[in-house]
Amino acid sequence: MHRTKIRVTEDALDANETIARANRDDFDRAGVSVLNLMSAPGSGKTTLLERALKDLDSPRVGVLEGDVQGSLDADRLAGLHIPVTQLNTDSGFGGECHLDANMVHSAIPDLDLDEIDLLIVENVGNLVCPAEFRIGEDVKAMVASVAEGEDKPLKYPLMYRSCEMVVVNKIDLLPHVDFDMDRFLANVDAVNPGAEHLLVSARTGEGVDEWRAWLAGIPERAAAPA
Amino acid sequence: MHRTKIRVTEDALDANETIARANRDDFDRAGVSVLNLMSAPGSGKTTLLERALKDLDSPRVGVLEGDVQGSLDADRLAGLHIPVTQLNTDSGFGGECHLDANMVHSAIPDLDLDEIDLLIVENVGNLVCPAEFRIGEDVKAMVASVAEGEDKPLKYPLMYRSCEMVVVNKIDLLPHVDFDMDRFLANVDAVNPGAEHLLVSARTGEGVDEWRAWLAGIPERAAAPA
Numbered sequence: 343m344h345r346t347k348i349r350v351t352e353d354a355l356d357a358n359e360t361i362a363r364a365n366r367d368d369f370d371r372a373g374v375s376v377l378n379l380m381s382a383p384g385s386g387k388t389t390l391l392e393r394a395l396k397d398l399d400s401p402r403v404g405v406l407e408g409d410v411q412g413s414l415d416a417d418r419l420a421g422l423h424i425p426v427t428q429l430n431t432d433s434g435f436g437g438e439c440h441l442d443a444n445m446v447h448s449a450i451p452d453l454d455l456d457e458i459d460l461l462i463v464e465n466v467g468n469l470v471c472p473a474e475f476r477i478g479e480d481v482k483a484m485v486a487s488v489a490e491g492e493d494k495p496l497k498y499p500l501m502y503r504s505c506e507m508v509v510v511n512k513i514d515l516l517p518h519v520d521f522d523m524d525r526f527l528a529n530v531d532a533v534n535p536g537a538e539h540l541l542v543s544a545r546t547g548e549g550v551d552e553w554r555a556w557l558a559g560i561p562e563r564a565a566a567p568a
Numbered sequence: 569m570h571r572t573k574i575r576v577t578e579d580a581l582d583a584n585e586t587i588a589r590a591n592r593d594d595f596d597r598a599g600v601s602v603l604n605l606m607s608a609p610g611s612g613k614t615t616l617l618e619r620a621l622k623d624l625d626s627p628r629v630g631v632l633e634g635d636v637q638g639s640l641d642a643d644r645l646a647g648l649h650i651p652v653t654q655l656n657t658d659s660g661f662g663g664e665c666h667l668d669a670n671m672v673h674s675a676i677p678d679l680d681l682d683e684i685d686l687l688i689v690e691n692v693g694n695l696v697c698p699a700e701f702r703i704g705e706d707v708k709a710m711v712a713s714v715a716e717g718e719d720k721p722l723k724y725p726l727m728y729r730s731c732e733m734v735v736v737n738k739i740d741l742l743p744h745v746d747f748d749m750d751r752f753l754a755n756v757d758a759v760n761p762g763a764e765h766l767l768v769s770a771r772t773g774e775g776v777d778e779w780r781a782w783l784a785g786i787p788e789r790a791a792a793p794a
Binding site: 382383384409410414415439466467469470471487489491493494496497498500514515518519520545 | 641
């Protein structure tokens with residue numbers, strides 16, 4: 343039985359790769375770079391996007407909000423006057439715990455790709471499966487909250503390994519939690535030696551300028567020869 | 569394609585139900601009550617167990633630790649001198665984001681069921697899929713950290729709906745985060761009107777006595793006629 347389950351999963355991942363490449367072609371034709379932004383629930387992805395995007399004129403950004411249910415995050419971004427599209431994963435049964443390439447593919451007709459240069463896909467809050475499913479992105483980043491603890495890179499290594507950028511959020515809480523930043527960054531380095539990181543607080547605004555600059559640089563970096 | 573995926577999932581859930589009932593029979597024969605403890609990554613499940621179990625003599629408790637990789641949490645509990653069994657979900661591919669009945673079934677030979685009255689299963693940190701897979705438990709509980717935000721019951725309703733008990737942890741952080749407890753509890757009530765809750769801080773110890781008493785009462789409540 344376990345063997346069958348693994349084969350189903352491998353088939354699903356193969357199919358996902360094919361559709362992810364099709365998405366990539368669509369994005370390339372439109373000249374749109376794509377960020378897949380992931381994290382655990384409640385790490386602050388949406389707040390960090392609110393903070394960064396309200397003062398970002400160029401590149402032109404659109405957001406695809408992935409959630410199991412509801413449109414709370416999309417509603418929060420509505421005031422930014424940028425295109426925001428909601429994608430829910432709960433059709434059919436209890437709800438998918440991640441976005442896959444086919445779900446993003448189904449949303450492409452709703453994305454005005456000609457109107458944007460950078461698509462930010464806010465994935466479902468989950469440190470496991472989103473890392474396994476490519477969606478046609480140029481770059482993957484994750485947000486880690488200091489409230490989650492310094493051991494998380496070792497407990498969720500695939501997620502930390504899959505991301506080029508680890509944004510460490512809620513650093514305003516550092517005096518109030520047991521979180522050793524040096525040990526956390528050593529844990530990130532242990533599973534993903536090349537990863538960049540930024541230290542930010544969406545609440546106080548510390549580090550948000552650097553985060554905004556990193557987002558703004560995605561299209562240029564994606565266009566540069568590897 | 570989406571239809572196929574849903575059918576695969578429904579078949580998997582049917583098979584899971586069958587195995588969960590077999591687990592239940594095994595636990596009943598041994599007179600063991602089972603708690604399925606769930607949460608997002610970093611909400612503090614392990615620390616709350618450390619705090620509660622070090623001063624709990626009766627009932628006799630064993631812990632089954634579910635993690636994608638590693639044994640960090642099991643190692644932390646090793647000092648408690650209670651039986652702790654590690655169950656990793658990463659065999660085969662990137663790692664399952666939840667425990668299912670079959671994984672728990674595979675661990676039963678390693679659990680000294682005759683030596684314990686209460687088995688606490690610490691599920692993989694994830695607010696989506698663990699809620700969909702019964703494992704043969706008597707009761708489901710979840711831990712929510714105030715750092716995660718007050719909107720989470722509305723974003724992950726299946727998880728909040730599946731649990732009889734919501735333990736709100738890290739209340740020592742309340743002065744430092746934007747978290748309206750009344751609104752959070754109203755959100756819990758909106759998706760799960762009958763749910764109990766406890767307010768605790770694993771860091772300061774506030775509410776830990778009530779949490780320990782709730783854990784200790786599981787076998788008696790499970791034995792009471794419905």
